[in-house]
Amino acid sequence: MDLLAWLQPWEASPTLVLAFIATAWLFVRGAGAHRVGRLRQGLFWLGWLLLYLSLHTRVDYYAERMFFIHRIQHLVLHHLGPLLIMAAYPGQVLRAGLPLAWRARLAGARRRGFVRGLEHLATHRILIPVLFVLLVLVWLEPTVQFYSMLDWRIYRFMNWSVVISGLLYWNLILDRRPQPPAAMRPGGRIVSPVLTMLPQIAAGVWIAFSSTDLYPVFDLCGRALPGFSALDDQAIGGLVMWVPAALVETFGLLVALASWLRLSSKGRLPPARRRQPRDARRLAGVA
Numbered sequence: 001m002d003l004l005a006w007l008q009p010w011e012a013s014p015t016l017v018l019a020f021i022a023t024a025w026l027f028v029r030g031a032g033a034h035r036v037g038r039l040r041q042g043l044f045w046l047g048w049l050l051l052y053l054s055l056h057t058r059v060d061y062y063a064e065r066m067f068f069i070h071r072i073q074h075l076v077l078h079h080l081g082p083l084l085i086m087a088a089y090p091g092q093v094l095r096a097g098l099p100l101a102w103r104a105r106l107a108g109a110r111r112r113g114f115v116r117g118l119e120h121l122a123t124h125r126i127l128i129p130v131l132f133v134l135l136v137l138v139w140l141e142p143t144v145q146f147y148s149m150l151d152w153r154i155y156r157f158m159n160w161s162v163v164i165s166g167l168l169y170w171n172l173i174l175d176r177r178p179q180p181p182a183a184m185r186p187g188g189r190i191v192s193p194v195l196t197m198l199p200q201i202a203a204g205v206w207i208a209f210s211s212t213d214l215y216p217v218f219d220l221c222g223r224a225l226p227g228f229s230a231l232d233d234q235a236i237g238g239l240v241m242w243v244p245a246a247l248v249e250t251f252g253l254l255v256a257l258a259s260w261l262r263l264s265s266k267g268r269l270p271p272a273r274r275r276q277p278r279d280a281r282r283l284a285g286v287a
Contacts (some may be wrong), residue, residue: 010061011152020052026097035076040088047084049178050076055159064149067215068236074162075240078136082166086174100255122168132169133196135161136241137203146217148178151197171194174254176259177269180196189256193249201242201250208238 002045019052019283027044030036053059063073095103109115116194138144173189175182184192207214213230223233263269 006058008058009056010058010064013056013156016056020048020056023094024048027090028096028097028149030090030093030095030097034093036088036093040090043084044088047088049079050084051081051163054081055163062224064155065218067218067227067233068240069224071237071240071246072137074139074159075245075248077159078162078166079245082163083170083174083248083252086167086170089174089176091171092188093165099180111182123172123187125172127183128168128172129163129192131165133199136200140203140207142214143213149217161195165190170252172255176262177265186256186260186269187196190253190260193253193256197246197249201246202236204241204245206238208235208242210234210238233243 027048032042044143054063054073059069063070095106098106110119139148148158172184173188173192175184179185211231213219214234216230218233219230241259260269
């Protein structure tokens with residue numbers, strides 16, 4: 001199969017194409033207005049390209065018919081692609097790419113209570129990490145996986161949900177600022193990848209060493225690659241969740257640790273709270 005055939009979408013989505021074109025247009029315009037280094041541009045375009053190739057090429061055909069390719073696809077959609085994009089810190093660049101009138105409307109909308117509430121939810125230091133893990137485990141539940149692979153509407157919702165949760169999560173973890181204005185404390189950004197990594201590793205180990213076919217839907221659809229039994233396919237898929245996904249999260253942890261060290265060296269970390277003795281607190285309250 002030639003390269004052009006590989007790049008043809010298995011199931012074309014005009015909405016997805018428009019979303020990628022609009023994002024690219026905004027980033028190019030914003031990079032012209034801001035000084036964006038080559039490294040940041042390279043990270044953004046690499047993440048952008050990986051997301052597109054995983055969502056809208058022939059890769060999607062194989063992801064629907066091989067469990068381990070499906071897990072590689074979600075490794076890119078949920079972990080690697082969003083991490084690369086958010087490591088480019090594209091927020092200000094994308095906003096700068098908007099026409100001036102749109103930026104004014106966006107600034108006005110952000111002063112409204114409803115929009116502020118949405119921003120609060122999108123940067124919630126507990127909700128977003130929980131969603132990040134939950135949207136891995138829920139879609140792996142065998143019954144949910146069965147129906148999501150057969151219904152194109154659920155399948156697309158599944159893929160978009162993991163992309164969005166990945167972008168929101170890595171937006172929190174890779175933030176280099178102290179709190180406030182960052183939504184999560186620098187120390188929390190180090191601990192969070194450990195807490196989100198462990199359930200995914202446990203699920204990967206369980207899938208890899210399972211002696212029963214947990215996902216018969218791939219046999220029902222017909223496995224795209226010959227020579228793979230259901231258990232072999234399943235074991236490799238579990239291993240993808242176990243090792244590469246953990247490595248990506250470890251990289252995010254190291255970036256968060258580097259930010260913590262940088263803030264600490266500049267004295268920008270909040271002072272540690274010291275617990276006062278109970279009697280001292282009572283005397284302070286009386287005073």
